Amino acid sequence: MEDHNIDPREAPASPVIDPGASSGPPGEDHELVERLSSKVVGQREATRFIVPYLQMHQAGLAPPGRPVGVFLLLGPTGTGKTRTVEALAEILHGSEKNILKIDCGEFQSDHEVAKLIGAPPGYVGHRETRPLLSTQRLAEVTTPQCSLALVLFDEIEKAAPALSTLLLGILDKARLRLGDGTEVDFEQSLIFLTSNLGAREMMRELSPRVGFSAGVAPSDDVADRLESIGLAAVRRRFSPEFVNRLDVVITYRPLDEAALSAIVDQQVVELTRHVTTRLGPRSFEIDVTPDARRFLLERGTSTEYGARELRRTFHRHLVQPLAARVASGGIAPRSRVRVALSADGTALSIESTTATAPGAPEETHVLVVDDNVELLAWFEATLTRAGFVVFTSSSVAGATEVAAREHLDAALLDYVLPDGDGVALGVELVRERPGLSVIMMSGTHLPDEETATCERYDFPLLTKPFLAEDVVRLIEGRMLHNQAVADRTTSRD
Ligand SMILES: Nc1ncnc2c1ncn2[C@@H]1O[C@H](COP(=O)(O)OP(=O)(O)OP(=O)(O)O)[C@@H](O)[C@H]1O
Ligand SMILES: [Mg+2]
Numbered sequence: 001m002e003d004h005n006i007d008p009r010e011a012p013a014s015p016v017i018d019p020g021a022s023s024g025p026p027g028e029d030h031e032l033v034e035r036l037s038s039k040v041v042g043q044r045e046a047t048r049f050i051v052p053y054l055q056m057h058q059a060g061l062a063p064p065g066r067p068v069g070v071f072l073l074l075g076p077t078g079t080g081k082t083r084t085v086e087a088l089a090e091i092l093h094g095s096e097k098n099i100l101k102i103d104c105g106e107f108q109s110d111h112e113v114a115k116l117i118g119a120p121p122g123y124v125g126h127r128e129t130r131p132l133l134s135t136q137r138l139a140e141v142t143t144p145q146c147s148l149a150l151v152l153f154d155e156i157e158k159a160a161p162a163l164s165t166l167l168l169g170i171l172d173k174a175r176l177r178l179g180d181g182t183e184v185d186f187e188q189s190l191i192f193l194t195s196n197l198g199a200r201e202m203m204r205e206l207s208p209r210v211g212f213s214a215g216v217a218p219s220d221d222v223a224d225r226l227e228s229i230g231l232a233a234v235r236r237r238f239s240p241e242f243v244n245r246l247d248v249v250i251t252y253r254p255l256d257e258a259a260l261s262a263i264v265d266q267q268v269v270e271l272t273r274h275v276t277t278r279l280g281p282r283s284f285e286i287d288v289t290p291d292a293r294r295f296l297l298e299r300g301t302s303t304e305y306g307a308r309e310l311r312r313t314f315h316r317h318l319v320q321p322l323a324a325r326v327a328s329g330g331i332a333p334r335s336r337v338r339v340a341l342s343a344d345g346t347a348l349s350i351e352s353t354t355a356t357a358p359g360a361p362e363e364t365h366v367l368v369v370d371d372n373v374e375l376l377a378w379f380e381a382t383l384t385r386a387g388f389v390v391f392t393s394s395s396v397a398g399a400t401e402v403a404a405r406e407h408l409d410a411a412l413l414d415y416v417l418p419d420g421d422g423v424a425l426g427v428e429l430v431r432e433r434p435g436l437s438v439i440m441m442s443g444t445h446l447p448d449e450e451t452a453t454c455e456r457y458d459f460p461l462l463t464k465p466f467l468a469e470d471v472v473r474l475i476e477g478r479m480l481h482n483q484a485v486a487d488r489t490t491s492r493d
Helices: 027-039 051-058 081-093 110-117 135-140 161-173 199-206 222-239 238-244 257-282 292-301 307-327 373-385 396-407 422-432 447-456 466-491
Strands: 069-074 100-103 149-154 176-179 182-184 189-194 249-250 285-288 336-341 348-352 366-370 389-393 410-414 439-441 459-461
Touching: 027 081, 027 447, 027 459, 051 069, 051 189, 069 081, 069 222, 069 422, 069 459, 081 149, 081 189, 100 135, 100 222, 110 161, 135 182, 135 285, 161 176, 161 189, 161 238, 182 466, 199 222, 199 410, 222 238, 222 257, 257 292, 257 307, 292 307, 292 336, 292 348, 307 336, 307 348, 366 396, 373 439, 373 466, 389 396, 396 439, 410 422, 410 466, 422 439, 422 447, 459 466
Parallel strands: 069 189, 069 249, 100 149, 149 189, 285 336, 366 389, 366 410, 410 439, 439 459
Antiparallel strands: 176 182, 336 348
């Protein structure tokens, strides 16, 4: 992978970090690579090229007069190119939607490209056209916690040549002049270009005749060949000026079986989370047997479509039949749904077992810790009305006292507390009471380190403001989850 880093700024004074030169990301860097790799599986080599540019921005060392980083992502379809940008948006801004995305397929004529910058004054309709690339649209995808805008030009090979010309200015000077004469500044942005250039040739390289079958990790040799194919295709299609303005060209590898299998597991977790948040008290646990996972993996493995096929298979064989069952009332609230391989091995069977403690939920003891006394009173009233036994405290010290005295099932902890922070308190509480469900609350985005701790300990984050029903649903969902885990442990014993 080392030689696919094109660093055009070879001037010695350039502060651009050459990611290919580092043997491995140190310190915090490592944490970010980990988080990105947990969301985009099997592409660690690719994702670790992006992180140094983020750090330059965070350290305030990004060179002025150009975007913070410009990346061209190449490689076969369904290998995680677009997903990488979405995952970064989740990490930096809290949502995969915080991306200024331009689908280049929609700009196949010069006339359409003009829409990106808006019509000049004097043209009919110039007031009605809102340029797609504007200062306002860039601002819309940033958040108070991160000023870096992620801009994605998806499938650039499909755009008219006028778009490459327009891009040249952005990549070179971080400036774009709009139809009305105003300028947009891209200095605080990371620009991603994705392309399937060379993909067909890459597929030929990967065809079984050459010894590659879907789901098998390509050898380093093959990976190197894919890279050269991608680069050659880029050089054929784009001018040297354009290629020279890219910071890094990254070629994504076809996903191997371990990566595809991790994606199936990710999809199961996502589905469970979705069911819990959407259905609240009507939600249920989903248990997917190893055989069923293997079935999904085998059906969904495709050299041609990468993980896209896996996603389709998951929907067709699991999500759709499950949704049909829910819609027809075939799944009781709080039951456990077991997804297994059918007897003849050609489909998945979905069985719903009896509800846990039907109609008679045990009393749930909840501790709420927040220094806002009015909010505490609201919590006490709301949660008591919902049937919980509630304890409150406005400090870490008070919370520790309650926890020493009372049995607790769940704890809702505000992040900022007068004598400490909620995340550290949560870790301390669960260390002593392993079954306790901790939920974090915060009015702002948590710092990276705290977010990582929450992920590690599985503390969900409730961002203020929220509705009473959000809180109730979340606690009920957590209780259900714990119950199912406990049942499973008992049945295994
Ligand atoms: N490496 C990966 N890790 C996790 N999920 C992945 C990965 N690759 C693909 N997926 C899953 O497959 C879907 C499609 O992937 P993605 O949109 O990133 O493909 P792509 O590489 O951009 O392909 P294309 O060239 O067709 O645009 C994603 O939404 C995600 O669910
Ligand atoms: Mg894509």
